[in-house]
Amino acid sequence: MRTPEAEPRGVRVRSIHRHRGAGVARVLVGVVVLAAWCGIARGEEKKVRAAASAERIGLENTVTLEITIEGSDAAGAEIVEKPSSPDFRLIGGPNVSTQFRFINGNASFTKVIAYSFMPLKTGRLELPSVKIRLGERVSGTNPVPVEVVAGSVAPPGQGARSPFGTLDPFGSDAEAETPADPGADLLLRLESPVNTVFVGQPVPLDLVLYHRVRIGGADLDKEGKFEGFWVENVELDPRDPARVGRREHDGRQYNTQVLRRWVLFPLRSGRFDLDPWILRVLVETQTRSFFGMTRRQVVLRRTNSIVIDVMDFPVTGQPTDFAGLCGRFDIQAELDKTTTATGEAATVRLTVRGEGNLRGIPEQKMAEVPGCKIYTPKISESIRLVNGTLRGSRTWEYVVIPLEPGVFEMSIPRLVYFDPGARTYRIASSPALRLSAKGERVAGTGLGNAGGFGMPVEMKGRDIRHIHSGPELDRRPSGRFYRRPWFPAAFGIIVLVTLGAIAVDERRRYLQRDKHGWERSRAAVRARRELRTCARIGRKGYSADLFAGVHRLLQNYLQARFGINSIELTGTRLRQVLAEHNVSETATTDLLGILQLCESCRYAPSAAPALKHGELLGRVERLLRVLDGGSS
Amino acid sequence: MNRSGLIGWLTLGFLSMGMLGTVHSEAPMRAGVRLYNNGQFEAADQAWRQAAKEAPGNAELYYNLGCNAFRRNCLGEAVLYFQRTLWLNPGHGDARHNILYINSIQTNKVLPNPPGILEIIRDRMIAWMGVDGISGLVLMAFTFVCMAGWYGLRVRHLPGRRAALWFLAGTLLLALATAILFWAVVERDSAITDGVILARQQDVRSGPSLSNPVIFSIHEGLVVELAARTDGWYQVVLPNGWNGWVPEQQLGVVQSVELPISRPIMKAK
Numbered sequence: 001m002r003t004p005e006a007e008p009r010g011v012r013v014r015s016i017h018r019h020r021g022a023g024v025a026r027v028l029v030g031v032v033v034l035a036a037w038c039g040i041a042r043g044e045e046k047k048v049r050a051a052a053s054a055e056r057i058g059l060e061n062t063v064t065l066e067i068t069i070e071g072s073d074a075a076g077a078e079i080v081e082k083p084s085s086p087d088f089r090l091i092g093g094p095n096v097s098t099q100f101r102f103i104n105g106n107a108s109f110t111k112v113i114a115y116s117f118m119p120l121k122t123g124r125l126e127l128p129s130v131k132i133r134l135g136e137r138v139s140g141t142n143p144v145p146v147e148v149v150a151g152s153v154a155p156p157g158q159g160a161r162s163p164f165g166t167l168d169p170f171g172s173d174a175e176a177e178t179p180a181d182p183g184a185d186l187l188l189r190l191e192s193p194v195n196t197v198f199v200g201q202p203v204p205l206d207l208v209l210y211h212r213v214r215i216g217g218a219d220l221d222k223e224g225k226f227e228g229f230w231v232e233n234v235e236l237d238p239r240d241p242a243r244v245g246r247r248e249h250d251g252r253q254y255n256t257q258v259l260r261r262w263v264l265f266p267l268r269s270g271r272f273d274l275d276p277w278i279l280r281v282l283v284e285t286q287t288r289s290f291f292g293m294t295r296r297q298v299v300l301r302r303t304n305s306i307v308i309d310v311m312d313f314p315v316t317g318q319p320t321d322f323a324g325l326c327g328r329f330d331i332q333a334e335l336d337k338t339t340t341a342t343g344e345a346a347t348v349r350l351t352v353r354g355e356g357n358l359r360g361i362p363e364q365k366m367a368e369v370p371g372c373k374i375y376t377p378k379i380s381e382s383i384r385l386v387n388g389t390l391r392g393s394r395t396w397e398y399v400v401i402p403l404e405p406g407v408f409e410m411s412i413p414r415l416v417y418f419d420p421g422a423r424t425y426r427i428a429s430s431p432a433l434r435l436s437a438k439g440e441r442v443a444g445t446g447l448g449n450a451g452g453f454g455m456p457v458e459m460k461g462r463d464i465r466h467i468h469s470g471p472e473l474d475r476r477p478s479g480r481f482y483r484r485p486w487f488p489a490a491f492g493i494i495v496l497v498t499l500g501a502i503a504v505d506e507r508r509r510y511l512q513r514d515k516h517g518w519e520r521s522r523a524a525v526r527a528r529r530e531l532r533t534c535a536r537i538g539r540k541g542y543s544a545d546l547f548a549g550v551h552r553l554l555q556n557y558l559q560a561r562f563g564i565n566s567i568e569l570t571g572t573r574l575r576q577v578l579a580e581h582n583v584s585e586t587a588t589t590d591l592l593g594i595l596q597l598c599e600s601c602r603y604a605p606s607a608a609p610a611l612k613h614g615e616l617l618g619r620v621e622r623l624l625r626v627l628d629g630g631s632s
Numbered sequence: 633m634n635r636s637g638l639i640g641w642l643t644l645g646f647l648s649m650g651m652l653g654t655v656h657s658e659a660p661m662r663a664g665v666r667l668y669n670n671g672q673f674e675a676a677d678q679a680w681r682q683a684a685k686e687a688p689g690n691a692e693l694y695y696n697l698g699c700n701a702f703r704r705n706c707l708g709e710a711v712l713y714f715q716r717t718l719w720l721n722p723g724h725g726d727a728r729h730n731i732l733y734i735n736s737i738q739t740n741k742v743l744p745n746p747p748g749i750l751e752i753i754r755d756r757m758i759a760w761m762g763v764d765g766i767s768g769l770v771l772m773a774f775t776f777v778c779m780a781g782w783y784g785l786r787v788r789h790l791p792g793r794r795a796a797l798w799f800l801a802g803t804l805l806l807a808l809a810t811a812i813l814f815w816a817v818v819e820r821d822s823a824i825t826d827g828v829i830l831a832r833q834q835d836v837r838s839g840p841s842l843s844n845p846v847i848f849s850i851h852e853g854l855v856v857e858l859a860a861r862t863d864g865w866y867q868v869v870l871p872n873g874w875n876g877w878v879p880e881q882q883l884g885v886v887q888s889v890e891l892p893i894s895r896p897i898m899k900a901k
Contacts, residue, residue: 464730464734465730467699468696470692472692473665473692475692476690477689478764480767482767482814494771494778495778502782502785505782505785505786
């Protein structure tokens with residue numbers, strides 16, 4: 001990292017000692033350590049000095065600032081903070097190397113710290129001071145003056161080294177052949193065919209690498225900003241052979257490679273010094289060694305200064321509706337149909353073609369036409385970069401809906417632009433369009449009314465929906481039906497009703513299978529019902545109706561229960577049948593007595609014996625119970 | 633005062649009290665509408681809260697509370713009320729629209745999991761018939777099954793018994809489907825499954841205490857699944873499967889009629 005001129009004698013002593021035997025080396029190391037400690041103990045004087053690799057450099061070159069610290073405790077020196085300067089850009093470092101010297105029994109250390117800078121402007125500049133901590137003391141180096149001139153300056157002698165050193169793994173053996181900065185053999189340039197333009201006029205710009213050395217690779221270290229310009233990037237085809245070639249610069253032939261391409265459109269007038277770009281380039285050089293090894297070196301290159309003068313548009317002859325459009329343009333308007341029905345849409349297509357800052361064309365607003373609704377246009381464009389300028393077209397499509405019948409004339413807005421080639425203002429225009437509409441006036445619309453059929457609906461915003469204030473708000477919520485007690489009760493009722501229906505049905509079926517059994521079971525029910533009727537009649541006392549009712553009751557019962565018809569109702573027959581049904585003699589006698597009593601008294605109630613109130617009916621009821629039981 | 637006059641005055645008094653009671657419960661709702669339309673959102677919130685305490689379970693009232701919370705820039709509360717509206721009435725289109733709108737502007741973009749086909753059917757049926765309608769349907773289906781069973785028994789010895797058996801089988805299937813639907817409705821009604829984050833930003837911890845580490849943060853309005861509850865903490869599960877614990881006062885439960893603590897009006901972000 002040090003030039004041979006600055007190399008101290010101690011290095012040579014070290015190289016001589018290096019070739020001696022290992023045993024001797026061990027002894028020496030011991031002596032050196034001992035001597036070093038002795039030196040520290042004696043309070044050896046510390047030295048810090050700074051130097052630049054060159055006193056005069058070009059704006060496109062780099063410079064190395066070397067800080068050398070000597071002293072017994074130099075190995076412990078530390079950088080307090082990175083150096084910074086408004087005049088230089090720090091591009092590398094710190095690269096640190098240490099050396100040990102042993103001369104005439106005195107031992108000392110030397111530490112070298114190197115930073116690489118790139119100048120940002122020309123003039124007499126100063127490399128910044130560097131603060132270093134030595135033990136507990138912080139000291140700063142003196143600023144180092146450097147003269148920076150425009151362009152590139154070949155370094156003296158073997159030139160300045162790369163701040164990144166060599167990437168060759170055999171570096172120690174090749175110290176005597178340190179690669180030099182390629183200097184003017186490697187240039188980075190911003191190139192434009194025009195330097196004076198009007199506002200909005202395209203400025204083609206290329207970033208070109210000029211080289212007469214072998215390039216291993218490159219990447220951008222700093223991208224410049226094109227302030228005051230609208231920038232259009234041009235995609236470069238890597239297979240395009242025009243990207244690489246040979247060009248002459250300052251009387252020398254170079255291999256060239258276009259790295260980037262833009263088209264700049266000035267946004268305002270003035271003098272613009274374009275921001276520099278910095279490229280990191282890997283340079284490959286052949287060594288002169290026996291094996292012909294390749295040495296690779298990273299160097300930085302900065303673009304040349306390029307100034308673009310942007311002129312304002314001339315005031316003389318400037319139309320009032322000029323909106324800053326620069327280039328050459330043509331305007332064309334057409335209707336998709338010339339006749340339509342009211343309420344139906346027609347489309348006006350307005351196209352601007354040409355070259356220049358097409359993206360800066362202001363929106364073409366059509367004037368309102370009474371009786372027509374003209375909607376916000378749909379904009380489309382087809383623009384591409386051709387030969388350093390924008391070419392193509394922008395199209396505005398307006399939906400026009402006539403609201404009433406008639407012929408409508410739609411004027412097309414004119415386009416005012418500045419032609420930089422002729423340095424004059426020009427106007428592009430198209431004749432007015434005529435649209436004929438037939439049919440009835442669209443209902444609910446008047447002149448200039450926005451309503452009508454078939455019109456597109458546009459969403460202009462979003463929000464939540466409004467609150468509800470209808471009668472449903474006042475509805476008191478009732479609890480869930482299934483949570484009420486009658487809900488499970490309803491299931492139980494349905495089950496009970498079903499079971500009851502099944503039971504009744506089954507009983508009926510059973511009784512239908514045995515007709516006599518059915519009639520028998522019905523006889524008792526019927527007899528008791530008739531008995532209740534007789535009881536109502538008997539409330540007023542014994543009467544013919546009562547006796548007749550009781551007689552009829554017993555007749556019906558005997559027929560239904562025992563199958564004895566009224567015709568065969570004799571005492572003998574009755575006794576015979578009742579005996580077959582195991583009815584007791586007492587009950588039979590009682591039955592015959594009641595029948596005879598009723599038979600005789602239903603025609604002459606007054607002949608009835610003295611009976612207590614309800615006695616007759618009580619006897620009948622007891623008799624029926626006995627007869628029912630007798631059948632079982 | 634004679635006896636009939638006293639009875640007349642007492643009757644009139646009871647009727648007046650009844651009418652006053654009715655007016656008292658309806659007034660806050662109408663007052664809330666008027667205040668909301670005047671832009672007095674805090675006052676409208678108070679009025680509707682009072683109404684909700686008096687008559688809980690009114691879906692329209694929760695919907696209005698949600699709109700009001702949105703105007704007060706309380707997105708969490710708004711989502712909670714709209715979700716509650718949908719819980720009570722799954723067919724409430726405006727509440728669904730407002731939830732979708734709030735989802736588009738809220739911080740968390742954890743998309744909710746799409747509902748399963750059974751949930752869709754259940755919600756459609758509830759939206760169409762209502763919970764009470766489904767309860768009635770179940771009752772009717774049960775009645776039909778009983779009638780079909782009775783009829784089947786009655787005609788079991790007759791030539792037309794095969795048709796009766798088919799009728800019985802059909803009603804049984806219908807009743808089974810209705811019973812499953814009813815069970816799903818009851819389950820939906822009774823289960824507490826969803827919560828809405830109410831805090832502007834809420835740390836979710838790995839356990840139910842502040843000593844547990846924070847594992848992620850969520851923002852207001854996010855609908856989470858409630859997996860467990862203990863000691864004032866809810867275990868929440870996000871739609872993407874992440875889960876953790878959140879203090880219960882920082883979220884509102886959808887399947888509830890409790891009102892969250894109202895927050896003062898906030899300036900829009």
